[in-house]
Amino acid sequence: MGSIKAREISTKVRRNTLDGEEIFSVDIPEILPGAFKDVTFIWSNPTSKDGSPIEIFAIIDQLDVIDEFDETNNTASIQVNPKKCGGDIDNDGDTDGTDLYKLMTDMDQIDLAVFAESFGGNECL
Known part of the structure; x- marks a missing residue:
């Protein structure tokens, strides 16, 4: 908690690493001495190829523009459990015609309803 007003505070959220x-x-215009500021964002449909956890990093004042007593407390992280991309059979990051072809040649690879739900998606990262 600071004792002077902070202005133009750079705040970033990154995936998997501090520089990911x-x-x-968002740039927070101002935080008064002794005050706190909440930042909220919506990340729709986080996915991963295998459903493994994704680590999310929050970084404030990454370039150390603000003179602080403690410069070591500007990051925090949390793991989220994304949904698995069920239709990405060839693991190329999307569910498309190539996956449909693979599904047609081997119907035991995936449930058709799961495939249909993800068809056309390209958010498998």
Whole structure:
């Protein structure tokens, strides 16, 4: 908690590492001394090829623009459990015609309802 007003505070949310894919960012205009600021974002449909957890990092003042007593407390992370991309049979990040062809040649690979639900999706990361 600071004792002076902070301005233009860069805030980022990244995927898997501190310098990973940026999934959200906002500049907080001002935080008064002794005050807190909540930042909320919506990340729709986080997915992974195998359903394994994804680590999300929140980073504030990444470039150390704000002079602080403790510069070591500007990050936090949490693991989220995304839904698995059920129709991405060839593991290329989307559910498309190639996956449909593979499904038609081996119907035991995946449940047809699961495939139909994800067909056309490209969010398997």
